[in-house]
Amino acid sequence: MDEHKENIQTEDVNVKMSNTREEEETKPCDRICPEDPDPQVSPSQSNSDFSHPVYKEIALANGHINRMSKDELRKKLADLRLDTRGVKDVMKKRLKSHYKKQKLLQSAAEGGPTDTYYDYICVVDFEATCEEENPADFHHEIIEFPLVLINTHTLEIVDSFQEYVRPELNPKLSDFCVKLTGITQKMVDEADTFPDVLTRVVEWLRERELGTKYKYAILTDGAWDMSKFLNIQCRLSGIRYPQFAKKWINIRKLYGNFYKVPRSQTKLSTMLEKLGLKYEGRPHSGLDDSRNIARIALRMLQDGCQLRVNERIHAGQLIPVPSSAPVEGAPPPHGPHSRT
Numbered sequence: 001m002d003e004h005k006e007n008i009q010t011e012d013v014n015v016k017m018s019n020t021r022e023e024e025e026t027k028p029c030d031r032i033c034p035e036d037p038d039p040q041v042s043p044s045q046s047n048s049d050f051s052h053p054v055y056k057e058i059a060l061a062n063g064h065i066n067r068m069s070k071d072e073l074r075k076k077l078a079d080l081r082l083d084t085r086g087v088k089d090v091m092k093k094r095l096k097s098h099y100k101k102q103k104l105l106q107s108a109a110e111g112g113p114t115d116t117y118y119d120y121i122c123v124v125d126f127e128a129t130c131e132e133e134n135p136a137d138f139h140h141e142i143i144e145f146p147l148v149l150i151n152t153h154t155l156e157i158v159d160s161f162q163e164y165v166r167p168e169l170n171p172k173l174s175d176f177c178v179k180l181t182g183i184t185q186k187m188v189d190e191a192d193t194f195p196d197v198l199t200r201v202v203e204w205l206r207e208r209e210l211g212t213k214y215k216y217a218i219l220t221d222g223a224w225d226m227s228k229f230l231n232i233q234c235r236l237s238g239i240r241y242p243q244f245a246k247k248w249i250n251i252r253k254l255y256g257n258f259y260k261v262p263r264s265q266t267k268l269s270t271m272l273e274k275l276g277l278k279y280e281g282r283p284h285s286g287l288d289d290s291r292n293i294a295r296i297a298l299r300m301l302q303d304g305c306q307l308r309v310n311e312r313i314h315a316g317q318l319i320p321v322p323s324s325a326p327v328e329g330a331p332p333p334h335g336p337h338s339r340t
Contacts, residue, residue: 061099065092083302085276089259090303097304117152118329119214121249121307122205123294125221126229127183127286129167132176141167142233143188144181144286145197147204148294150219155301157294161204162287164191169236181284194237195336202242202333211244211332217309218248218330221268221293227311227318239336247312247321247330251297258305268292275299 068076073091077084082094127144134140147161164187167173173185191197210216220226226248234241252266265274268289272279277295281288297307309328310321 058100058103062096065095087274090275093303100304118217120210120216121150121152121219121297122216123148123219123290124225125286125289125293126225127181128229129170130177131174139169139232139236140229141169142194142229143167143183145201146287146290148290150294150297152301155298163197164188165194165197166191168193182282194233195239198336202335205333211330215329218245219251219297220248222252223250223311223318227313238339240339244330244333247309249307249309250311251293253310271296
């Protein structure tokens with residue numbers, strides 16, 4: 001639903017948007033790279049001092065890598081048995097990440113700075129009811145709830161969840177929606193309503209001890225899934241917005257900042273292409289989209305990007321989370337509660 005989400009961004013007025021939203025997505029965040037042109041040389045949440053000698057060593061290595069040609073980069077990556085796919089800037093990031101990790105591992109052994117990540121990242125990409133041309137008063141109802149779980153330590157997709165959801169406001173899917181998502185009328189007719197599916201999502205998260213034993217965060221492809229689809233769906237279902245989904249990682253914003261590309265190059269298909277990857281599965285399948293988004297997240301982790309929460313919702317308003325904010329995991333998940 002990647003491109004269709006773009007189309008509905010300005011059509012739905014149920015959620016107030018921050019006045020700085022467009023500005024935040026169209027230029028790299030100054031707080032990520034205040035003066036150093038390479039945001040990957042970042043300290044952990046417990047060490048914000050760049051004066052440590054390890055960062056000077058990393059900066060020198062980065063300068064050398066910046067002067068390398070595409071062929072030199074590819075050869076060096078091959079010598080190190082690293083992935084040689086992707087455009088030149090992606091290969092630079094990958095090589096810099098390798099040297100950075102080596103230096104920080106050595107630093108950690110000596111009691112110096114380290115990099116930290118969430119233990120798990122949960123990728124979500126909803127599919128929702130839609131028309132080819134959505135009326136101004138159209139309410140999008142979630143019809144597929146997928147989750148793909150990434151282990152940030154092993155850099156693997158380790159689990160997934162998927163259920164279809166029966167819409168109640170507009171129970172009959174449009175022909176356009178069926179063709180776009182591949183979700184048939186029979187699939188949603190046989191599915192449970194959103195509160196029941198959300199209950200099982202919470203159970204699935206709890207079984208994996210997310211938010212209790214393990215630190216985790218939600219990750220989405222854009223802001224729409226949480227700030228629009230989930231927010232609207234909770235209102236329609238008469239339940240409170242779940243606490244565990246109030247903050248998330250918008251991978252589009254991080255991708256644009258990390259690889260220094262404009263917003264126009266952060267669509268799912270374009271991100272995959274620039275990373276030397278091909279889409280796997282059926283486009284606009286929520287589960288397949290989530291898996292491909294997870295592949296991008298894994299590649300970014302491998303290339304040295306510290307995936308961290310950068311957006312949240314408060315009182316129906318989308319708010320950016322600055323990179324200077326403490327790295328916090330999502331709270332333990334709880335079942336849906338009535339709005340009353």
